[in-house]
Amino acid sequence: MTLKSIDREYLELAIDTAFRNITEGGGPFGAVIACHGRLVARAANMVVPSHDPTAHAEIEAIRQASALLGTHDLSDCVLYASCEPCPMCLGAIYWAGIRRVVYASDRHGAAAAGFDDEKIYRELTHDKDDRSIMMERGLIEQGDNVLRKWEEYPDKVRY
C-alpha cells in the first residue's frame, strides 16, 4: 500500500522511535499521534525501564496527546505505530475515540520477535472460564448497585 506523504513521514517517525528505543533499554515499539496533521505525541515502549506493564508506545502516546490537548477525546487524531497495536492498546484507541490507525509490522512479526500479542487476542475471545487466567465473580448485587447509582447521579460526565 502506498501511503500519503504526511502518513509516511509520521509512520517513519514512529519506526525510528522504535529503532532508537532498542539500545535505550525499552522494547522495539514506537508510536506517534497527529491531530489535524500536527504532531502531538511521540513515545516509545517503556515497560522495562519504567517498571510499568501498561507503558506500551501507543498508551504512552495517548496519555501524552490527552495531556497536551486537555481532553480524553482524541477523535480528531491519527495514531501511527511501528507495529500493530496489541489488544490493550487497541482498546485504548477505541476509548480515546481515535478513528484512524496506520501501522507497519503486524502481530505475526511481533510474535516472531517474542511478543505474543496474538495469544492475548485469542484469550479475549474466550469465555471467562476458558481463559488461561482465573476469573471469578462475587458481590454482584453490590457491584450493580454502584452502576445504578451512577445512572441516577445527575452531575455525571459521560465519556
Add this chain to the structure above:
Amino acid sequence: MTLKSIDREYLELAIDTAFRNITEGGGPFGAVIACHGRLVARAANMVVPSHDPTAHAEIEAIRQASALLGTHDLSDCVLYASCEPCPMCLGAIYWAGIRRVVYASDRHGAAAAGFDDEKIYRELTHDKDDRSIMMERGLIEQGDNVLRKWEEYPDKVRY
C-alpha cells in the same frame, strides 16, 4: 458464588472505591490489587478528571502496584474490580502477568450504565478491514527490520 473472606474484603474495597468516585467526578469503577494477601494498590476511574482515556481503575491500579513493587511482573498479585475489565484492562492484566481476577458487575451491567465494553470486545474479534475504525498498513519492511534488530540485540531484556 461464595467468596473467601479475604477476597470479599478486597472486592468490597474495590466496590466502595467505585461508589465514592461517582461524586468525585470520575466513572463508577474501582480496582484493588493484593500481593500475597497484602494491599498494594487501590484506584478509581480517572478518565474525565485526568483527561486520560487510559485511566481506567484497573490500569491505574496496575501502574500503582508496579511502581510500588518496582517491577512490571505482577504474577504474584490478584486484581479485584468492581466491574468486569474491558478489553484494554484485560490486555493490561495479561501483560502484567496477573493470574487471578475477582470482579462483581459484568459488561452487561456496564452497558446498561452507558459503557459499551461489549462493542470493543466485538471489534477486537474482527479483521482490521471490518472494524469501525480505519486501519492501514505501510512501510512493512522498515517495521520488520526493527523487530529483527531487536532479535539480534544481545543486551535486550525480554518481558
